[in-house]
Amino acid sequence: MKTYLEHARVFKALGDPKRAMIVDMLSCGELCACRILERFNISQSTLSHHMKLLCECGLVKERYVGKWTYYSLDSETIKELKAFFHAITSEKEACISMVCDKGGRK
Amino acid sequence: MKTYLEHARVFKALGDPKRAMIVDMLSCGELCACRILERFNISQSTLSHHMKLLCECGLVKERYVGKWTYYSLDSETIKELKAFFHAITSEKEACISMVCDKGGRK
DNA sequence: ACCTCACATCTAAGTTTTTCGATATGATAC
DNA sequence: GTATCATATCGAAAAACTTAGATGTGAGGT
Secondary structure, three states: OOOHHHHHHHHHHHOOHHHHHHHHHHOOOOEEHHHHHHOOOOOHHHHHHHHHHHHHOOOEEEEEEOOEEEEEEOHHHHHHHHHHHHHHHOOOOOOOOOOOOOOOOO | OOOHHHHHHHHHHHOOHHHHHHHHHHOOOOEEHHHHHHOOOOOHHHHHHHHHHHHHOOOEEEEEEOOEEEEEEOHHHHHHHHHHHHHHHOOOOOOOOOOOOOOOOO
16 A cells, blocks of 8 residues: 555656656557657657656566667556545545534634 | 546655545544644644645645634545556547557568 | 634745756767 | 667756644634
């Protein structure tokens, strides 16, 4: 079971529109950095940095073939994030009702 | 249909572990700021700032009752974010296969 | 009216993120 | 080996984020 911090890191990675778009692109299948770079108005070093972030949070996997680095989505992390998001946003039964000013003020 | 930017904003809001925890707390039902503040080691102004972010991205709704501000999750935004996340992470059929070095180098 | 409570806003410091250009690395081509 | 290509890393500047203390605001209590 991952911590809030670990899951939040994935959310943070998706919090950049360009990275969200990269994830979208990768959902079509594995891509090398060069193909991703073609679609964006960013420098190569910036893309490399974004890819590093996406990999470090577990959302993306990398694979080295010759000169190229191929990136693809990590379905396990995606599944976990979906589960986490569902867990923190769906109504829970076991919760204590926490009414403000409970107990009154004397 | 919302833009990448708008959805990314929600992800960014969830990218802070404390805000993710606040969302988790709110999934148990509406809470006033005072009750949320009790659970965290942060100043009142900091919490107020986080709540503003959560409201601005649409994830949380606010309601004013007397001295108190009550916060609750906005299920519509949650639904939309789930749909967006699913859309950008599930395999698509209509994608063009983009193989690196396509066309060769002569 | 005056005080207090709950919360928002302002200001400012410290930290992190984003981005690029320059440089490094490692693989393939010649 | 040398050149080139794809990508990573370094270094630095600018922008954005996080946080707390001080102050403002508006509702209620006395």
